[in-house]
Amino acid sequence: MYVAVKGGERAIENAHAWLAEERRGDPDLPLMSVDQIKAQMALAVNRVMAEGSLYDPDLAALAIRQARGDLIEAVFLIRAYRTTLPRFGASVPVDTGAMAVDRRVSATFKDVPGGQVLGPTFDYTHRLLDFADQAAVDPAPLAAPDAGAMPHVMAILDRDGLIEPSPRDDTPAPDLTREPLELPANRSLRLQALARADEGFVLGLAYSTQRGYGRTHAFVGELRIGRAPVQMHIPELDLTIDIGEIALTECETVNQFKGSRTEPAQFTRGYGLVMGQSERKAIAVSLVDRALRWQELGEDFTGAPAQDxxxxxxxxxxxxxxxxxxxxxxxxxxxxxxELELVRRLRDDNAKDAQ
Known part of the structure; x- marks a missing residue:
């Protein structure tokens, strides 16, 4: 970050000390622990991990506390720390079909293989403040449902040729965390950028496409949230092993169809994948992804921001x-x-010309 002048070190030190005092808050109250933030503010933790491009709930919770709840500042802290970490390898592509699902809904089919799983969601709440929550009464624990196998809903449309084949690009995907963004960007790079983009910005763009600024009229083919295994290939042993699991939110949208006299009509796709539970972000990414695909689908550029x-x-x-x-x-x-001197000189010249 650039500073035009130097100086004021004592004032800066005092500002840091004051910030630490404000961050701590009332010393008579117990310090909020990282475990509390991680468990009770999970959606904020998930957002910081996703936009910080680092899957570590403990570090994300620590960053949120250090940033006094400013999530963008917390993302900054996580990205700065991420640059210090060594990289010892790359995982193989995650199989979201093997996900242990906590929530899975489809707006296109009522009855889907594996069933609809509402899971933990705000969708059916009344959005009223629950003052009973101030009493901090723990809810009764629920047993996690045994969801079983859940094939992707889009396979139903794919099987009958009713939706375009999933676009594939076998070239190695560039790593946005290590290489600067270059334009024009292919779809894998665009999806990387959108996955770690600001949620509010992507939400606004997605909303604009629904209001006519773009060619996106979508149905949620499937939205699934859960934990998927992360695997790594060990070339020396020619062996692929599980090294952990990661929480993901995946959204596939069914969009307006295309066709011609020679090609049968087919729906088109939008896709979003985000770390953690972040369904608003995943849906928004899938809408913007579809809007950005106008050229490969042979559509007209209407000048909509989400298409650019x-x-x-x-x-x-x-x-x-x-x-x-x-x-x-x-x-x-x-x-x-x-600039002030320039404005004064121009005013003086103007006053002389007026005389």
Whole structure:
């Protein structure tokens, strides 16, 4: 981050000390533990992990506490820490079909193989403040449902040729966390950028497509949330082993169909995959993904923001946006004085010409 002048070290030290005091809050209250944040603010933890590109609930919870609940600041902390970590390998692509599902719904078919699983969701709550929650009464524990096998719903449409084949690109996917974004970006790179993009920005773009600024009229083919195994291939042993599991949210949308005199009509796809439980983000990513595919699907560019990949990908990262936006509050004394002098000179010239 750029600073126009140096100085004020004592003031900065005092600001840090004051920040630490404000972060701690009332010393008569117990310090909120990382475990409490991780367990009771799980959706905030999931967002920080997703946008920070680092799956570690403990570190995300620590970052949230250090950032006083400012999730973008917490994402910044996680990304900064991530750059210090060594990389010892890459996992194989995650099989979301092997997911241990906590929630799985489809808006396209009522009866689907494996059934609908509502899971933990706000969808059916009344959105009224529950003041009884202040009493901190623990709810009765529920047994996790044995969901069994749950094939993807989109396979139903795929089997009958009613939806376009899932686009495939066998070229190695670039790593956005290690390589700068280059435009135009292929779909794998776009999905990476959207998965770690600011949730509010992607939500706004997705909403704009539903209101006509883009070609996205979607049905949720399937939304699933759960834990999927992460595997790594050991070339020396020619062996693939499980190294853990990761919570994921996956959304596949069924969008408007295309066809011609020579090609039968087919629905088109949108896709979103996000770390943790973040269904709003996954749905939004799938809508924006579909809007960005206008060219490969032979559609017209209508000028909608969600169709413009340069606009979307260059502005969706909240850390870049925060850095550029907040740097203007830092000292710009020299710059401003130069412009102030120019304005005064122009005013003087204008006054002379008016005489």
């Amino acid at each position: 990949q340069e606009f979307v990908l260059s502005h969706c990262d909240n850390i870049q946006a925060t850095g550029f936006l907040e740097h203007i509050k830092l000292p710009h004394y020299v710059d401003f004085q130069a």
